[in-house]
Amino acid sequence: MVRTRILGRFGAGGPSVDTVLAEPVVRPGGRLRGEVRMVGGDRDVTVDRVVVGLVCRVDVSAVDPDDGASVEFHQHAVTGAFTLRAGAGHALPFEVDVPWETPVTEVRERPLPGMAVGVQTRLAVVHAVDETALDAIRVAPAAVHERLLLAFTRLGFSYRDARIRDGRLDGVAQRLPFHQEVAFRPPESYPGWLTEVGVAVVADRAGVDVVLGLAGRPGGRVGRFRVGHADGSDWPAVLDGRLRELLAGGDGQPGGRAGSGGRTPGRSAASARPAVAKRAWWRRRTRPVDETAGPGTHDQPGHSGGAPDGSS
Numbered sequence: 001m002v003r004t005r006i007l008g009r010f011g012a013g014g015p016s017v018d019t020v021l022a023e024p025v026v027r028p029g030g031r032l033r034g035e036v037r038m039v040g041g042d043r044d045v046t047v048d049r050v051v052v053g054l055v056c057r058v059d060v061s062a063v064d065p066d067d068g069a070s071v072e073f074h075q076h077a078v079t080g081a082f083t084l085r086a087g088a089g090h091a092l093p094f095e096v097d098v099p100w101e102t103p104v105t106e107v108r109e110r111p112l113p114g115m116a117v118g119v120q121t122r123l124a125v126v127h128a129v130d131e132t133a134l135d136a137i138r139v140a141p142a143a144v145h146e147r148l149l150l151a152f153t154r155l156g157f158s159y160r161d162a163r164i165r166d167g168r169l170d171g172v173a174q175r176l177p178f179h180q181e182v183a184f185r186p187p188e189s190y191p192g193w194l195t196e197v198g199v200a201v202v203a204d205r206a207g208v209d210v211v212l213g214l215a216g217r218p219g220g221r222v223g224r225f226r227v228g229h230a231d232g233s234d235w236p237a238v239l240d241g242r243l244r245e246l247l248a249g250g251d252g253q254p255g256g257r258a259g260s261g262g263r264t265p266g267r268s269a270a271s272a273r274p275a276v277a278k279r280a281w282w283r284r285r286t287r288p289v290d291e292t293a294g295p296g297t298h299d300q301p302g303h304s305g306g307a308p309d310g311s312s
Contacts, residue, residue, distance in 0.1 A: 013042035015084055017133070019052070019121045025138040028104070028145075028203055032096040032137070036078055036121060040088045048124040050078040052094055055118045055134060056103050058178045060166045072120060073176050074099050100203040103164050103180040104141040107149050112162040112182065144208055144229050145201050149182060151235035152199070156187030160196065171224055172202050172209045181213075191247055193217050207231075214246055221246045 015038055022033040036050055054074040076096040084090055096119075105115040120134045141149065153159070160183040168174050183198045195216035202209045207228040214221040223246045227233070 028102045036092045046126040053120045151239045157184035
């Protein structure tokens with residue numbers, strides 16, 4: 001069991017709340033299970049609602065790495081109005097669908113520095129100011145996403161950083177108005193002009209869209225391809241082939257162009273920045289996301305210094 005911190009009391013003698021999670025790690029497309037446990041204070045209070053949401057920090061500027069917003073991108077109502085009796089305990093179990101596009105924070109238990117996703121519990125009591133607790137959760141990638149990230153390291157790429165970018169990718173159906181990018185430095189076996197490869201993965205129930213951005217020349221190179229969750233390809237070989245096709249001037253996707261003309265993975269030196277401290281974004285402003293907006297569908301199925309590697 002994973003316990004979040006206790007919420008502050010609603011004034012002297014008010015109720016307190018504790019959120020307990022059933023599993024330490026979740027995956028996109030899975031479920032976050034837990035309980036919201038409340039203890040009444042010295043008087044009865046009317047609880048208007050209890051809500052659990054998922055939050056991440058999104059970079060909203062390509063120039064200023066400190067310009068970020070904490071975005072609540074998924075929300076689940078645990079309960080509506082009820083009376084919490086004085087001194088009484090009350091437990092509310094919940095199950096929250098984890099959106100397929102949820103950013104990942106670790107690969108094989110190794111953290112992606114700068115990445116943080118949180119669970120936010122909000123309790124509204126009639127005639128009192130809402131109380132909120134926000135604590136980090138661990139998000140591991142779906143299997144095909146993990147195999148892709150590990151393929152980079154097995155080809156000799158070194159992890160550079162990760163960020164969550166505001167905005168949408170061309171040619172990709174996104175439900176959320178942001179996407180995660182992981183950047184790698186290339187080994188010497190690739191052409192000298194190549195300085196960085198960024199990869200963005202946007203998942204849904206059927207599979208993942210992979211967008212590759214190559215930096216080092218004006219405009220860079222961008223390619224996109226899609227694979228299913230059960231794809232058992234030799235990922236180092238597949239990735240090497242895609243990258244070399246892009247380097248040779250192809251688009252990385254048979255039969256058509258992909259990803260040109262819009263926001264793409266890969267950054268210039270001017271926009272590069274060190275990884276954001278893991279908890280710095282908790283202090284930033286929070287804005288909700290309208291999950292009904294935007295193109296595409298989004299079905300649900302029922303330590304600092306770490307980086308992805310190929311170790312077991």
